[in-house]
Amino acid sequence: MNKIKLLIADDHRIFREGIQALLVKEAGIEIVAEASSADEIYNILESKEIDLVLMDIDLDGSSGIEATRKITMANNNIAVLALSMHSDHSYIMKMLDAGAKGYILKNTGKDEMIAAIKAVYNGASYFSSDVSQKLISQLVNKKRSNSSDIPLTRRETEILRLIAREYSNSEIADELFISIRTVDTHKRNLLEKLGLKNTAGLVKYAIQNGLLND
Missing domain, CATH: 1.10.10.10 (Winged helix-like DNA-binding domain superfamily/Winged helix DNA-binding domain)
Structure with a gap:
């Protein structure tokens, strides 16, 4: 079984290390690299094989939204899953419009994070429950x-x-x-x-x- 090759993109080192600690023993996931800025992401994608980017909206000196747009336009084989503290509808929609296939919040537990990564890797969309409620409440009206x-x-x-x-x-x-x-x-x-x-x-x-x- 092929492992999901993961890139963690977040401007806070302590958060990146925390995600690595959560996922390092997960059999189906391989953390290939981490990045704090959009430029670091692009450089990694040029040199390493990545299946999925776990993307924060706030990057070091750059925007995860714009980085997502560039990644998905350049290579539709790389999936982007947003992982953010922002639960506002506007942020969610901007990430989805940029090409993200899912959106989970940073208070998400380990099991749901793994489920989201696997779902998005397999071509499905995934939204944490709070995000789903915001999407539904906004869009149905x-x-x-x-x-x-x-x-x-x-x-x-x-x-x-x-x-x-x-x-x-x-x-x-x-x-x-x-x-x-x-x-x-x-x-x-x-x-x-x-x-x-x-x-x-x-x-x-x-x-x-x-x-x-x-």
């Missing part, structure tokens, strides 16, 4: 976007709903009795049809259009 007029097939709606409920591709396949390849095809079609960039965009669309209320 907004006017539905014009894209809600785009017709989806019954199967596309089923898959979109399961994606928003944090099901992995294999779990969706098992739930709907279809192949993982078919799930991948539907997901690509959904992204193209709705004009979205990633799984986080699909989750936002599902919440905004009330699919989790059904």
Whole structure:
């Protein structure tokens, strides 16, 4: 089994060391490097193989939001999971718009952090419970976007709903009795049809259009 190659990006050394202490004995995760600034992140990504960046919003002299945007635009094989003290809706949305696939808070426990890392690595989205509540409370009260007029097939709606409920591709396949390849095809079609960039965009669309209320 391949280990998840992790880069920890945070401007506080003591916090980076704390994360390492929590995860160092986790069998499925390998901490490859750590960084305190965006420039350090970019240099590491050029020289080392990284699967996932655990990204703080506040970096040394730079923004984790902008770093996330550059990383996800340059290489869609590298996933970004936000780990932040900021629980404001605006910060959450900026990170998701930048391409982060998940958002957890710094008061998250070890087990949930590991679950989030594994979920995002496997292509799902992950939000800590407080973050999920903020997203839902904000988005369900907004006017539905014009894209809600785009017709989806019954199967596309089923898959979109399961994606928003944090099901992995294999779990969706098992739930709907279809192949993982078919799930991948539907997901690509959904992204193209709705004009979205990633799984986080699909989750936002599902919440905004009330699919989790059904």
